Amino acid sequence: MIIAFVNQKGGTGKSTSAIHLCYWLKERGSVLLIDADAQNSSSVWAETLQMPFHIISDPEDIFDNLPSLANEYDTVVVDGPGGISEVSKSILSRCDIALVPCQPSGLDLRSSNKTLRFIRQAQELRQGLPKAFLYLNRATKGTILLRESQQVLAELDIPTLSTVIYQRQCLADAPGQNITAFQMSGAMAASSASEFDSLFTEVFSHAGIEMKPSKKKTKSSKPTKSRAKSKSQSSKSKSSKSKAS
Ligand SMILES: Nc1ncnc2c1ncn2[C@@H]1O[C@H](COP(=O)(O)OP(=O)(O)OP(=O)(O)O)[C@@H](O)[C@H]1O
Numbered sequence: 001m002i003i004a005f006v007n008q009k010g011g012t013g014k015s016t017s018a019i020h021l022c023y024w025l026k027e028r029g030s031v032l033l034i035d036a037d038a039q040n041s042s043s044v045w046a047e048t049l050q051m052p053f054h055i056i057s058d059p060e061d062i063f064d065n066l067p068s069l070a071n072e073y074d075t076v077v078v079d080g081p082g083g084i085s086e087v088s089k090s091i092l093s094r095c096d097i098a099l100v101p102c103q104p105s106g107l108d109l110r111s112s113n114k115t116l117r118f119i120r121q122a123q124e125l126r127q128g129l130p131k132a133f134l135y136l137n138r139a140t141k142g143t144i145l146l147r148e149s150q151q152v153l154a155e156l157d158i159p160t161l162s163t164v165i166y167q168r169q170c171l172a173d174a175p176g177q178n179i180t181a182f183q184m185s186g187a188m189a190a191s192s193a194s195e196f197d198s199l200f201t202e203v204f205s206h207a208g209i210e211m212k213p214s215k216k217k218t219k220s221s222k223p224t225k226s227r228a229k230s231k232s233q234s235s236k237s238k239s240s241k242s243k244a245s
């Protein structure tokens with residue numbers, strides 16, 4: 001399965017979310033990160049976390065290589081770039097699930113329109129694939145902006161996940177500390193970890209995919225129905241890191 005974070009608007013949280021999803025999935029099976037952004041921010045972070053990754057930022061290479069990589073791992077997580085249309089189109093022609101982080105601001109939501117258009121075009125060509133979900137990241141609790149953004153997103157034909165990832169300093173600090181919120185201590189990190197856990201559980205539940213339970217409990221993960229069902233773990237998990245040209 002290939003899950004991609006896409007939004008041509010920069011800085012909405014694609015890389016942060018992709019790394020957190022990789023960490024969350026690593027506890028449940030084998031996962032490979034594809035860093036499709038020439039800035040390489042997620043691959044540097046993945047390397048320090050000893051997660052397997054490839055850097056592939058050429059659209060043709062993405063199109064050609066994603067299917068075979070998806071056969072080698074339980075899940076391939078693609079961190080899409082800001083700005084570059086061809087790469088986003090390639091990713092959307094291959095991924096099973098597209099996740100679109102949006103910042104709760106009118107300007108940011110408008111800038112995400114092009115990405116939504118690409119998603120609809122891919123869905124038209126691929127009989128409904130990728131399944132796509134929007135979600136709000138970097139939100140501030142209780143603000144009018146958050147409420148208004150939720151109303152705007154609710155009117156779109158692409159569904160919005162109910163989990164919101166709030167703006168927290170621990171998430172801004174995480175890449176510099178080579179860590180994820182799942183590994184950090186403190187109440188704020190526990191809240192961020194719990195939000196990511198809820199977000200990813202929601203994604204798999206909406207996509208109709210039953211997830212294996214976590215091999216080890218993260219500091220703040222809550223048990224959920226979908227994760228509690230399965231009892232066996234994959235033996236395919238790979239710990240070696242890898243890098244491709
Ligand atoms: N929920 C959050 N709370 C606090 N800071 C956040 C949050 N999400 C992301 N950030 C910070 O915002 C910045 C942009 O996040 P990130 O790099 O994940 O976005 P991106 O969509 O991958 O950006 P780009 O399009 O440039 O690749 C980073 O400095 C990151 O640490």
Ligand SMILES: [Mg+2]
Nearest residue numbers: 014015037041
């Ligand atoms: Mg990024």
